[in-house]
Amino acid sequence: MPDTRFSILRELFARTQRDLTRLLTRRVGPDHAPDIVQEAFLRVMHRDMTEEIADPPAYLRRTAVNLAMDFSRRRKLESRLFVADAESCDAPSQEPSADETLEADRRARILTSAIETLPPKCREVFVLRMHHDVPQDEIARRLGISRNMVDRHLRIAIKRCRSAVQ
Incomplete structure (x- = not known):
């Protein structure tokens, strides 16, 4: 009797395993479908x-x-209950690496040096615009120069800073 039962189950498995796996793949995905098919046969x-x-x-x-x-209900419940903590998972750190930090420091020193070498009026325009976010019309009014001159000082400063950093 057990041999007959085993042969019936083996034949049932051979006939239905592929279709069941295909059906369950649509429902739970290709990673979990074979395991659920096996569990159903067991x-x-x-x-x-x-x-x-x-x-x-x-x-x-x-x-x-x-x-x-x-399986789907359990997975949905787990996703609501267990929120992945950024510190507990194996995700890459958002912090810059030591090399990136050193490179950023080096570039900041170079940029500071380039700003210090600008002509005084050009440096003043650049600092007001880039560091204090003062509009160009306001810079022109404060320094008693034309808007075109402010634009010209900014172009010169940006060009020199860019070439120094590169």
């Missing part, structure tokens, strides 16, 4: 009264679909 195999099942392929399919629904 449940059917461990059922005591296999002979009483009128339609074994339909019973197996219903078992697999129920397991997939349970």
Whole structure:
């Protein structure tokens, strides 16, 4: 009797495994579908009264679909309950590396030096615009120069700073 049951289950597995896997792949994804198919076969195999099942392929399919629904519900619940903490996961750090920090410091020193070498009026215009976010019309009014002269000082300062940093 056990040999007959085993051969029936083996034949059922051979006939339905591919279709069940395809069905469950759409529901739970390709990573989890084979495991759920296997779990469904194990449940059917461990059922005591296999002979009483009128339609074994339909019973197996219903078992697999129920397991997939349970899996989906559990995954949804886990996603609500367990929020991944940025510090606890293995995600790359948002902090700059030591090399990046050193490079940024080096470039900042070069930029500061370039700003210090600008002509006084040019430096004043650049600092007011870039560091204090003063509009160009306001800079022109404060320094008693034309708006075109402010633009010219800014172009010179940006060009020199850019070439120094590169």
